[in-house]
Amino acid sequence: MLVLAATPIGNLGDASRRLMDALAGADVIAAEDTRVAQRLLAGLHVETHARLVTVNEHTERARIAELLDAARAGEVVLVSDAGMPTVSDPGFALVRAAIDADVPVTAIPGASAVLTALALAGLPTDRFVFEGFPPRKPGERRRFLETLAAEPRTTVLFESPNRTASLLQAMVEVFGPDRQVVVARELTKLFEEVVRGTVAEVAAWAEQGVRGEVVVVLAGVAAVPVDADDALAEVLALVDGGARLKDASAEVAGRTGLSRKALYDAALAARAGR
Numbered sequence: 001m002l003v004l005a006a007t008p009i010g011n012l013g014d015a016s017r018r019l020m021d022a023l024a025g026a027d028v029i030a031a032e033d034t035r036v037a038q039r040l041l042a043g044l045h046v047e048t049h050a051r052l053v054t055v056n057e058h059t060e061r062a063r064i065a066e067l068l069d070a071a072r073a074g075e076v077v078l079v080s081d082a083g084m085p086t087v088s089d090p091g092f093a094l095v096r097a098a099i100d101a102d103v104p105v106t107a108i109p110g111a112s113a114v115l116t117a118l119a120l121a122g123l124p125t126d127r128f129v130f131e132g133f134p135p136r137k138p139g140e141r142r143r144f145l146e147t148l149a150a151e152p153r154t155t156v157l158f159e160s161p162n163r164t165a166s167l168l169q170a171m172v173e174v175f176g177p178d179r180q181v182v183v184a185r186e187l188t189k190l191f192e193e194v195v196r197g198t199v200a201e202v203a204a205w206a207e208q209g210v211r212g213e214v215v216v217v218l219a220g221v222a223a224v225p226v227d228a229d230d231a232l233a234e235v236l237a238l239v240d241g242g243a244r245l246k247d248a249s250a251e252v253a254g255r256t257g258l259s260r261k262a263l264y265d266a267a268l269a270a271r272a273g274r
Contacts, residue, residue: 002071002098004091006084006110009213010188012043014111022086022108027074028049030067032090036081050077060090064097071103082213083113088132088158113187114156117215120194121154121182124220130155134167141167145174146250150221150257157216161185164210168203171218175199180219186212226256234266245271 005022008014023041024027029050031037055063055078070076078085078094084107085091098105103263114130131148134157136140148155159167164183171181177200184194191212195205231252238248245267253260 001075001104001106002067002095003075003077004085004095004107005077005079006078006108006112007040007082008188009082009111009113009116009190010186012040014188015044016108016110018108018141019045019110020044022075022077023050024048024079025075028053028067028070028076030055030063030078030094032056032080032085040079047215055094056090060093064094065102066100067094068098068103070172071098083111084109087112087114087130102105111188113158113213113215115185116152117182117184117217118156120184120187121217122196123154123180123182123217125154127152127220128156130156133158133160136163138166138170141170142174145170146254148218149174149254152220152257155218157218159214159216161210161212161214164216165206167202167216168206169198171199171212172203179221182217183210184215184217185210187215187251220222221257226258231256231258231263232270234259235263236270237266238269 003022005019007019023046026048027050029037029048029052031052032055033056034052034054041048041071053063067076078091080089080091083089086095091274095105116127118125129151135144167218168181171179177198179199180197181199181202182194183202183206186192189212195202234252238251239245245264249260249264249267253263
């Protein structure tokens with residue numbers, strides 16, 4: 001069997017008895033970083049006869065056949081450095097291969113930075129989306145944020161501490177200053193901090209420097225009626241101002257939630273009829 005085991009995201013006290021039993025009884029522990037796994041075993045006072053192997057973005061695919069053979073013969077426990085494997089961490093390719101090969105797969109639930117930050121944020125939790133890490137390059141990051149401009153669901157993101165300030169500033173530029181956002185850092189650890197406010201307020205806070213593991217939770221956009229004629233007029237005004245029709249349609253679609261193609265086609269027809 002292949003066991004996906006969630007590990008603590010900071011506080012070792014969050015480790016479940018089931019996790020410790022699985023680590024103790026495993027034949028193979030497939031770890032994102034074996035050094036981190038060894039520290040976890042030591043911190044939990046778990047003794048195991050398991051063989052530790054590295055499964056990260058560089059080695060995962062090369063180890064699939066070996067790990068599937070091990071899972072057929074015994075128990076392979078897959079762990080990431082923190083949280084649930086496969087969630088912005090290695091493991092997806094292995095899980096997909098195990099399913100395709102009819103190797104049983106189960107999971108040991110536990111700590112999750114995504115759900116912990118979402119619960120603490122104080123933003124709607126009935127509908128949310130997890131988008132992982134935003135692109136690093138400014139242009140790609142801006143285009144990524146534009147896809148969230150009209151997103152009605154709460155969005156959860158991971159970000160590195162040294163890019164958090166620039167991400168928040170980009171949010172101010174794309175969303176305006178007033179959208180609500182939450183930055184949760186060092187969750188479950190000694191210096192846990194949750195900062196809530198508008199994107200402008202939290203961006204100003206981040207300018208002083210951000211340390212530790214970071215999760216960003218962005219409020220969704222409240223649904224408001226959009227007049228298609230007004231949106232078309234915006235597209236045409238942008239085009240008259242020198243913008244390309246394709247870009248104008250995408251910009252207005254991002255703000256309004258309307259179909260980019262529908263706006264593009266409508267604008268083409270309107271310009272042809274002038």
